[in-house]
Amino acid sequence: MPTQSDINRPSTGTISNDVGRNAHVPSFTQTMNPSTPSDRPDWVPPDAGPGFTTRIMPGMASPENPPPGSPARTVPPRRQPPDVDTLAAGVLARDPALLGRAITLVESNAPAHQAQAQRLLAQLLPHTGKARRVGITGIPGAGKSTFIEAFGVHLCEQGHRVAVLAVDPSSSVHGGSILADKVRMEKLGRHDNAFIRPSPSAGSLGGVTRKSREVILVCEAAGFDTIIVETVGVGQNEVAVRSMVDLFMVLMIAGAGDEMQGIKKGVVELGDLFVVNKADGDNAPRCQAARAELRRVLHYLQPATPGWETPVLTASALTGAGVPEVAAKVADYMANVTASGVLAKRRRTQAVEWMHALIAEGLRSRFYGSPDVRARLEATERAVADGRLPVVAAAQALLDATQ
Numbered sequence: 001m002p003t004q005s006d007i008n009r010p011s012t013g014t015i016s017n018d019v020g021r022n023a024h025v026p027s028f029t030q031t032m033n034p035s036t037p038s039d040r041p042d043w044v045p046p047d048a049g050p051g052f053t054t055r056i057m058p059g060m061a062s063p064e065n066p067p068p069g070s071p072a073r074t075v076p077p078r079r080q081p082p083d084v085d086t087l088a089a090g091v092l093a094r095d096p097a098l099l100g101r102a103i104t105l106v107e108s109n110a111p112a113h114q115a116q117a118q119r120l121l122a123q124l125l126p127h128t129g130k131a132r133r134v135g136i137t138g139i140p141g142a143g144k145s146t147f148i149e150a151f152g153v154h155l156c157e158q159g160h161r162v163a164v165l166a167v168d169p170s171s172s173v174h175g176g177s178i179l180a181d182k183v184r185m186e187k188l189g190r191h192d193n194a195f196i197r198p199s200p201s202a203g204s205l206g207g208v209t210r211k212s213r214e215v216i217l218v219c220e221a222a223g224f225d226t227i228i229v230e231t232v233g234v235g236q237n238e239v240a241v242r243s244m245v246d247l248f249m250v251l252m253i254a255g256a257g258d259e260m261q262g263i264k265k266g267v268v269e270l271g272d273l274f275v276v277n278k279a280d281g282d283n284a285p286r287c288q289a290a291r292a293e294l295r296r297v298l299h300y301l302q303p304a305t306p307g308w309e310t311p312v313l314t315a316s317a318l319t320g321a322g323v324p325e326v327a328a329k330v331a332d333y334m335a336n337v338t339a340s341g342v343l344a345k346r347r348r349t350q351a352v353e354w355m356h357a358l359i360a361e362g363l364r365s366r367f368y369g370s371p372d373v374r375a376r377l378e379a380t381e382r383a384v385a386d387g388r389l390p391v392v393a394a395a396q397a398l399l400d401a402t403q
C-alpha cells in the first residue's frame with residue numbers, strides 16, 4: 001500500500017495547471033525553483049511568464065532508489081507522440097486511435113503543433129472531398145443530439161460511414177466544456193461505422209469551432225462518406241456552419257415562434273432542409289401544425305440553394321419515425337446539387353471564404369502579439385475605462401502602433 005508521502009508526491013510526468021484556479025493559495029508548483037523552458041510541455045506559450053504555472057513536475061525517484069518505505073516500482077517511459085507520417089498513414093488506414101490523435105494535433109493552438117498540422121493536412125488533402133457534409137443546427141432543446149444519433153444509426157445500417165463532429169459550448173466564466181454529446185449518442189458510438197468527436201467551442205461564434213473545417217478534411221481522408229457537424233444551440237444569426245457544409249439542416253420544434261418570427265432574416269433563410277422534431281405522442285398534431293406554418297413562411301423566402309425547393313419534414317428521434325424520410329431527402333438533395341454543378345461551385349466559394357477567415361484570424365493574432373501593442377495595451381485600456389480617451393481614438397492609436 002502506498003504511504004501518505006507517496007500520495008502527496010507527484011508522479012512522473014504530472015502536469016499542473018493552476019491558471020485561474022486557487023489564485024489566493026500558493027500551489028505546490030509555486031514553491032519550486034523557476035523552471036527552464038525544457039521543463040514545460042511544448043504547448044505552453046514560449047513567452048509565458050511566472051504567472052503561467054503549467055510545467056512538468058519532477059517524478060519520483062528511479063526504481064533503483066525508491067522512497068523509504070515504498071516498494072520498488074517500474075516507471076514507464078513517456079510515450080512519444082507519433083510523427084506526421086505515422087498520423088497520416090493511420091488516418092488513411094482508418095485507425096480510430098490515430099484519427100483521434102490527428103484531430104487533436106489539428107485542433108491544437110500551440111505554435112509547435114500548427115506547423116505539423118499543416119504538413120499533415122497537406123498529405124491528407126488529395127484524399128478529401130468525397131464525403132457529404134451535413135450541418136445540423138437548432139435552438140437549445142430541439143433534440144439535436146438525439147436526432148443525430150437516430151439519423152446516424154440509420155445511415156450506418158444502410159452501409160454508410162458516419163463521422164459526427166459535435167461542438168459543445170464552452171463556459172464564458174472558466175472556459176471549460178462538458179463535451180457530453182458522445183455520452184448522449186451511446187448507441188451510435190458503439191457502431192463500427194461511426195466516429196464521434198466532441199470539441200469545445202472555445203469562445204468561437206457561429207456555433208462551430210475555429211478548426212471545424214480542418215477536422216472535416218481529416219475525417220474525409222479517413223474514409224467517412226457522411227460528415228455531420230452538430231453546432232451548439234444557436235440563435236438567428238449564428239450560421240457559420242453554413243460556410244463549411246453542403247447541406248444545412250435546421251431542427252425545429254412546435255411552438256418556437258409565429259410566422260413573423262420565422263420570416264426574420266438569419267438561420268431560417270439559409271436552411272436547405274427543415275425538420276420539426278419531437279413529432280410523437282400528444283405532440284404530433286402540434287408538430288404537423290408547425291410544419292404547415294413553416295411551409296407558409298418559406299413560401300416568402302428565396303431558397304438557400306438554387307434549383308432546390310426547401311422541404312419541411314416531421315420526425316421523432318425518440319421513435320425513429322420520419323428519420324428514413326429525412327435520410328432520403330438528404331440523398332435527393334446531394335444528387336440534385338451534384339448534377340446541377342451547385343455543389344462544386346459552393347465548395348469553391350467556401351474555400352475562398354475559409355482563406356479570408358484565416359487571414360482575419362492571423363491578422364488578429366499578429367496584432368495582439370506585436371510587442372508595440374502589448375507595451376501600450378494595458379495603459380490604453382485604463383485610459384478608455386477611465387473615460388480619458390475615446391474608444392475610437394484608442395483603437396486607432398493601437399492600430400497605428402503596428403505600422
